[in-house]
Amino acid sequence: xxxxxxxxxxxxxxxxxxxxxxxxxxxxxxxxxxxxxxxxxxxxxxxxxxxxxxxxxxxxxxxxxxxxxxxxxxxxxxxxxxxxxxxxxxxxxxxxxxxxxxxxxxxxxxxxxxxxxxxxxxxxxxxxxxxxxxxxxxxxxxxxxxxxxxxxxxxxxxxxxxxxxxxxxxxxxxxxxxxxxxxxxxxxxxxxxxxxxxxxxxxxxxxxxxxxxxxxxxxxxxxxxxxxxxxxxxxxxxxxxxxxxxxxxxxxxxxxxxxxxxxxxxxxxxxxxxxxxxxxxxxxxxxxxxxxxxxxxxxxxxxxxxxxxxxxxxxxxxxxxxxxxxxxxxxxxxxxxxxxxxxxxxxxxxxxxxxxxxxxxxxxxxxxxxxxxxxxxxxxxxxxxxxxxxxxxxxxxxxxxxxxxxxxxxxxxxxxxxxxxxxxxxxxxxxxxxxxxxxxxxxxxxxxxxxxxxxxxxxxxxxxxxxxxxxxxxxxxxxxxxxxxxxxxxxxxxxxxxxxxxxxxxxxxxxxxxxxxxxxxxxxxxxxxxxxxxxxxxxxxxxxxxxxxxxxxxxxxxxxxxxxxxxxxxxxxxxxxxxxxxxxxxxxxxxxxxxxxxxxxxxxxxxxxxxxxxxxxxxxxxxxxxxxxxxxxxxxxxxxxxxxxxxxxxxxxxxxxxxxxxxxxxxxxxxxxxxxxxxxxxxxxxxxxxxxxxxxxxxxxxxxxxxxxxxxxxxxxxxxxxxxxxxxxxxxxxxxxxx
Numbered sequence: 001x002x003x004x005x006x007x008x009x010x011x012x013x014x015x016x017x018x019x020x021x022x023x024x025x026x027x028x029x030x031x032x033x034x035x036x037x038x039x040x041x042x043x044x045x046x047x048x049x050x051x052x053x054x055x056x057x058x059x060x061x062x063x064x065x066x067x068x069x070x071x072x073x074x075x076x077x078x079x080x081x082x083x084x085x086x087x088x089x090x091x092x093x094x095x096x097x098x099x100x101x102x103x104x105x106x107x108x109x110x111x112x113x114x115x116x117x118x119x120x121x122x123x124x125x126x127x128x129x130x131x132x133x134x135x136x137x138x139x140x141x142x143x144x145x146x147x148x149x150x151x152x153x154x155x156x157x158x159x160x161x162x163x164x165x166x167x168x169x170x171x172x173x174x175x176x177x178x179x180x181x182x183x184x185x186x187x188x189x190x191x192x193x194x195x196x197x198x199x200x201x202x203x204x205x206x207x208x209x210x211x212x213x214x215x216x217x218x219x220x221x222x223x224x225x226x227x228x229x230x231x232x233x234x235x236x237x238x239x240x241x242x243x244x245x246x247x248x249x250x251x252x253x254x255x256x257x258x259x260x261x262x263x264x265x266x267x268x269x270x271x272x273x274x275x276x277x278x279x280x281x282x283x284x285x286x287x288x289x290x291x292x293x294x295x296x297x298x299x300x301x302x303x304x305x306x307x308x309x310x311x312x313x314x315x316x317x318x319x320x321x322x323x324x325x326x327x328x329x330x331x332x333x334x335x336x337x338x339x340x341x342x343x344x345x346x347x348x349x350x351x352x353x354x355x356x357x358x359x360x361x362x363x364x365x366x367x368x369x370x371x372x373x374x375x376x377x378x379x380x381x382x383x384x385x386x387x388x389x390x391x392x393x394x395x396x397x398x399x400x401x402x403x404x405x406x407x408x409x410x411x412x413x414x415x416x417x418x419x420x421x422x423x424x425x426x427x428x429x430x431x432x433x434x435x436x437x438x439x440x441x442x443x444x445x446x447x448x449x450x451x452x453x454x455x456x457x458x459x460x461x462x463x464x465x466x467x468x469x470x471x472x473x474x475x476x477x478x479x480x481x482x483x484x485x486x487x488x489x490x491x492x493x494x495x496x497x498x499x500x501x502x503x504x505x506x507x508x509x510x511x512x513x514x515x516x517x518x519x520x521x522x523x524x525x526x527x528x529x530x531x532x533x534x535x536x537x538x539x540x541x542x543x544x545x546x547x548x549x550x551x552x553x554x555x556x557x558x559x560x561x562x563x564x565x566x567x568x569x570x571x572x573x574x575x576x577x578x579x580x581x582x583x584x585x586x587x588x589x590x591x592x593x594x595x596x597x598x599x600x601x602x603x604x605x606x607x608x609x610x611x612x613x614x615x616x617x618x619x620x621x622x623x624x625x626x627x628x629x630x631x632x633x634x635x636x637x638x639x640x641x642x643x644x645x646x647x648x649x650x651x652x653x654x655x656x657x658x659x660x661x662x663x664x665x666x667x668x669x670x671x672x673x674x675x676x677x678x679x680x681x682x683x684x685x686x687x688x689x690x691x692x693x694x695x696x697x698x699x700x701x702x703x704x705x706x707x708x709x710x711x712x713x714x715x716x717x718x719x720x721x722x723x724x725x726x727x728x729x730x731x732x733x734x735x736x737x738x739x
Contacts, residue, residue: 086213188206374390409421446469629702638665650668
């Protein structure tokens with residue numbers, strides 16, 4: 001059988017030595033027979049030639065078997081190298097061009113090349129063929145050696161795919177059976193037909209080679225499994241060693257007789273046996289004081305049970321008391337119980353901490369009892385009250401001393417047990433809860449339920465804090481009332497501004513009309529007076545100056561002032577309309593809005609040589625008209641205030657921050673002086689050049705629109721280097737169903 005030695009490589013153990021010995025003996029007997037026959041006169045030369053051919057064949061077979069033996073006993077680095085050597089001598093001995101070892105898929109439909117010799121014949125390792133498209137199909141189906149000396153001479157084979165595609169004439173193949181199961185095939189083939197028919201010697205030779213290859217596969221599989229098992233055991237042994245070495249808990253592993261297999265250093269330290277060698281000894285010999293109760297636990301665990309205890313009092317030999325938490329469970333090997341593992345942890349510190357906690361209760365109760373309008377209740381996992389204090393609980397009619405030791409379900413009214421019990425238990429599950437409610441006496445309280453954890457992070461209790469917030473809630477209600485009044489007053493101011501700006505237009509129109517009438521009358525008076533001679537030249541000069549200069553000039557000032565007042569009233573009206581207009585919030589794609597605004601400014605942009613860069617702008621949740629006005633005012637301002645003596649650059653960008661989108665519009669214009677910062681968003685205040693048309697209301701509109709969306713707007717500016725306006729709008733609402 002082939003075996004694998006990790007130090008010497010892959011070695012073939014089984015060889016055809018016995019066959020070679022048998023043929024040697026046969027050749028010797030035939031040689032002796034021929035010597036005797038040659039002395040006889042009745043043997044023909046033909047018979048002598050036949051016997052001579054047989055001897056040559058046997059001698060050649062013996063030589064081939066010896067070569068096969070040499071291959072089988074050679075040491076290889078891998079099974080692939082062995083496959084290569086077998087195929088090489090097979091091709092040489094059979095005088096065929098190509099040798100292949102294949103593996104057949106489990107459904108016997110595919111043919112996978114595992115080794116090929118030589119490597120330059122167009123077929124590669126791991127090539128896959130349909131089994132029916134190979135000569136091997138018959139070998140697989142019949143599980144026997146198949147030979148073709150000249151495929152083209154066989155009428156039924158003349159249309160075979162292999163013959164048609166590759167022109168392979170000679171073929172000999174045998175199945176490779178591994179542990180009674182089909183592995184694949186060993187094949188040798190050639191494009192040239194064989195001069196001689198394949199005989200039994202060739203078939204037996206290929207079958208012997210196939211058997212040796214099968215043995216090598218079996219041994220290689222076994223060696224691989226052994227390596228995997230050894231690696232697995234080594235890794236597990238190392239992991240176990242590291243685990244036991246570094247674990248902070250006391251751990252010991254025992255066999256079925258409760259004898260030590262391994263234990264941690266902490267185990268020895270905790271039980272004062274550092275100077276003892278316990279491996280192989282009985283646990284009961286190491287600790288003879290172990291009672292029958294512990295032995296019963298061990299036996300139950302050896303039958304598959306798991307036993308544990310959260311707190312156990314352990315009396316040490318020196319009389320001291322150690323508190324332990326322990327667990328005993330079985331361990332398994334190959335599905336069978338191999339023994340038990342004990343885990344123990346000294347929890348003396350935790351117990352001492354619990355005692356310290358008890359000592360803190362008095363201090364805590366003293367503190368809580370002096371907090372105004374705050375009460376606390378501390379309860380355990382059984383909902384049993386261990387601390388209850390505070391003026392608010394007393395005011396509700398509870399006797400603090402009487403409720404200690406009772407469960408919460410015993411002291412609350414039955415009608416609200418179903419409501420409160422889930423809250424109590426959710427806090428014990430680790431959840432923090434806050435709620436407001438009204439007590440039976442009409443007061444309003446704020447209750448908080450929070451879990452309490454020990455130093456190890458385990459929840460041991462929960463705490464309820466209750467605070468009387470009646471005064472605070474009253475103040476909040478008053479604040480809400482004042483806020484409503486403020487909103488109402490703001491609405492009244494807006495209404496007043498709307499009325500004033502609307503109603504102001506009528507007298508302005510009248511004033512402008514009468515001024516026009518006055519100017520017309522002056523012109524008529526001037527026509528009439530042109531034919532009248534006044535005796536007083538000074539009067540005549542004064543009248544002429546009044547009619548031709550002073551009165552028309554005054555009327556022009558009236559026109560200018562009326563127009564300005566009209567524009568102011570229109571601006572106030574527009575601002576009030578912004579606040580009064582009902583907005584429709586929905587998800588908006590900002591990109592096309594901005595692109596449309598820029599497109600509408602294309603003529604001015606071209607005349608001033610201004611380029612605008614627009615980043616990818618995310619969608620927002622807002623009012624589309626407002627968004628259009630916001631971007632329109634800011635972008636148009638940037639264009640208007642860019643000086644003509646430089647190439648203008650405007651960049652529009654955005655980034656998402658939390659639930660907001662921060663937009664920015666940056667230009668390289670003249671900038672804003674620091675002394676003008678307060679004017680930027682003020683109504684009717686303009687900064688910079690007076691050559692730009694407008695009433696100074698654009699940014700006031702923008703600020704109002706941004707604030708209606710719950711956003712903010714600000715700017716950064718540097719004189720002669722430009723200004724960047726920033727504003728925030730709500731980001732896209734992911735819960736809105738968009739069509």
